[in-house]
Amino acid sequence: MAPTGYIHAYDLSRLFIAASLQITLGDNSLENRIRLKNSLENLHLPVDGLVKSYSSQFSSYDISKPFAHEALSDKYYCMAQFDDDDRIVVRN
Numbered sequence: 001m002a003p004t005g006y007i008h009a010y011d012l013s014r015l016f017i018a019a020s021l022q023i024t025l026g027d028n029s030l031e032n033r034i035r036l037k038n039s040l041e042n043l044h045l046p047v048d049g050l051v052k053s054y055s056s057q058f059s060s061y062d063i064s065k066p067f068a069h070e071a072l073s074d075k076y077y078c079m080a081q082f083d084d085d086d087r088i089v090v091r092n
Contacts, residue, residue, distance in 0.1 A: 011049030015040065018047045 019039035025032050046055040079091045 007050045011051055011054070014047050014049050015043070015054055018043055018045065 016036075019036055022039045022042075022044060023032075023035040025035070041058045041060050043054070043058070046053045048054075080088050081091065083089045
């Protein structure tokens with residue numbers, strides 16, 4: 001797995017676990033998905049990830065808020081490359 005994929009999966013897993021700890025799961029999978037979605041949109045505590053600390057990250061989605069479910073904005077992305085010594089150099 002690429003490092004970025006691992007980092008995103010780790011952070012998303014932490015958010016998912018935090019949201020699942022705020023709810024009680026039942027036998028109905030549809031109700032569980034709704035509860036989990038609502039919990040993600042209303043996380044009580046900051047969740048520490050590798051990229052950042054996520055606090056009140058998501059909000060209810062509607063057509064006027066297309067990025068309501070985006071945890072990262074463009075300021076968290078960068079380009080990098082390997083130099084001649086195989087070190088990662090972040091480009092500005």
